[in-house]
Amino acid sequence: MNVIRQPKSNKLKIFSKAILVTIGAMIAAYGLEAVLIPNNVSDGGVTGLSIVGSELFGVPLGLLIAVINIPFVWLGYKQIGKSFALYSILGIASLAVGTVLMHHVPTIIQGDTLLVTVVGGIIIGFGMGLALRNGGALDGIDMLAVLLSRKLPFGTSDLILFLNTFVFIVVSTVFGLQGAILSALAYFIASKVIHIVEEGLSGSKTFKIITNQPEVMVETIRDRLGRGATYTDAYGGYSNEQFKEITCVINRLEESKIKEIIHEIDPGAFVVVYDVAEVKGGNFKKKDIH
Incomplete structure (x- = not known):
């Protein structure tokens, strides 16, 4: 019987x-309060809706960010897992607090619309990418897109674009058409920075794993991540030793979790990761994760 080897201590890694994640949220909050919002430029996703609500009703931006993201965090918990939800709660709470603390910080750029969108998009994208790279999210729109992609015949990236189209229509009611266009441009730049920082904006990723504990690895991925996997026989080119190569396709929000699983079971496993443009078909239905 194979026994999963527990790591000596995860406390430092978790901390x-x-x-x-907290630093990433604070960086994103600074980009909002010191660059975008003072120049009537918004962001996409839940943050963009929160900015509009704050401008319309005078409700603190941080409060709206925290409240509107609650159902999306629940989706993250059900679809991705407890640790992702906890890191996301920390990130969203930090973003909310950061916008309150930085509400009166000096505006670093004023008037130059092109520079505002570029600098604001870079700052926000870096902050969000840093949070995603470490297992958390600062905006719930990605979680909704991941869930809908399992129910509809569209990719996650298509759904993120589609959902944000409605967000920018709402933004235009407050900041005007020019403000909405600048907001969309800032969001586009932020998405590219996220891709650089986090390595994968919204597509799927394929993990190919060669390990000496393939059965335990597949079972753990299925039980803790809710993902299926396939086996392929592989042979070492030097030793001619036979292995079982595991192939598993995940979405980008699950990358941090599957890396933890691989390191926990077999720190010496050979792993290859590459981006997937589109995923269709298959009979495996992803279950809720606790």
Whole structure:
């Protein structure tokens, strides 16, 4: 019987991830309060809706960010897992607090619309990418897109674009057409920065894993991540030793979790990761994760 080897201590790793998620949220909050919002430029997703609500009703931006993201965090918990939900709660709470603390910080750029969108998009994208890289999310729109992609014949990236189209229509009612266009441009730039920082904006990723504990690895991925996997026989080119190569396709929000699983079961496993443009078909139905 194979026994899963538990790591000696995960406390330092968990703490460092939490700190980096918090730092990412604070960076994003600074980009909002010091660059975008003072120049009547919004962001996409839940943050963009929160900015509109704050401008219309005078409700603190941080409060709206926290409240509107609640159902999306629940989706993250059900579809991705407890640790992702906890890191996301930390990130969203930090973003909310950050916007309150930085509400009166000096505006670093004023008037130059092109520079505002570029600098604001880079700052926000870096902050969000840093949070995603460490297992958390600062905006719930991605979680909704991941869920809908399992129910509809569209990719996650298509759904993110589709959902944000409605967000920018709402933004235009407050900031005007020019403000909405600039907001969309800032969001586009932010998405590219997220891709650089986090390595994968919204597509799927394929993990190919060669391990000496393939059965335990597949079972753990299925039980803790809710993902299926396939086996392929592989042979070592030097030793001619036979292995079982595991192939598993995940979405980008699950990358941090599957890496933890691989490291926990077999730290010496050979792993290859590459981006997938589109995923269709298959009979495996992803279950809720606790």
